[in-house]
Amino acid sequence: xSKKILIxxxxxxxxxxxxxxxxxxxxxILTDGGDQALEVLSHTNDIGIVLLDIKMRKTHGLDVLxxxxxxxxxxxxxxxxxxxxxxxxxxxxxxxxxxxxVKPFKGQEILETVAKTLI
Numbered sequence: 001x002s003k004k005i006l007i008x009x010x011x012x013x014x015x016x017x018x019x020x021x022x023x024x025x026x027x028x029i030l031t032d033g034g035d036q037a038l039e040v041l042s043h044t045n046d047i048g049i050v051l052l053d054i055k056m057r058k059t060h061g062l063d064v065l066x067x068x069x070x071x072x073x074x075x076x077x078x079x080x081x082x083x084x085x086x087x088x089x090x091x092x093x094x095x096x097x098x099x100x101x102v103k104p105f106k107g108q109e110i111l112e113t114v115a116k117t118l119i
Contacts, residue, residue, distance in 0.1 A: 003027055004046050005114065008037040008064065009053040009080065014103065018051055018080075021107040022114065033057075034064035041072050049117055051101075054081040054088060062091060069096035076117050080105070 004027045007018045015030045022028055029044070031037045033056055041047060050068060054061035065077055078099040079092045089100045099113050 003118075004029060004044070004048055006031065006037060006040055006044075006047045006050045008032075008034065008050060008056075008061075010056040010058070011053070014053070014080070018110065021110050025111070026114070034059035034061070034067070037064060038067055038071070041068060041075065047075055049114060050075055050077045051080050051114075052077050052097075054079055054092070055083065062088075062095060065092060065095050065097055078113060078117060 005022055006029045007015050008031050009015050010032050015032070019028045019030060029040055029047070031040055037050065052061050052064060061079060068075055068077055076098045077096065078101060079097045080101045080103065081088065082103040084102045092100060098117055101110060101113055
């Protein structure tokens with residue numbers, strides 16, 4: 001099982017927070033948008049999880065999720081959002097997301113969610 005995690009968020013602070021929480025345990029790749037994330041996925045075979053922001057400036061996370069699942073169906077995607085919405089969570093799950101984390105998140109919550117997803 002891969003220990004590489006791709007973090008996709010247009011906020012540098014969030015990317016850096018996730019990197020700090022996870023980098024002791026996993027190899028981290030950071031991107032600031034959907035196009036860049038898809039590019040990384042097309043060139044990197046062993047990414048185990050994508051932590052994907054739902055609301056980004058250039059692309060919507062659910063659109064990126066659709067693309068990831070169509071081109072890389074084995075990659076597990078956990079959605080990260082500042083907006084707790086049951087509808088969005090259900091939509092993300094229908095599209096193939098395996099989890100959902102709401103900002104502001106706690107470090108322990110992120111570690112547990114990632115660990116459970118990689119099992």
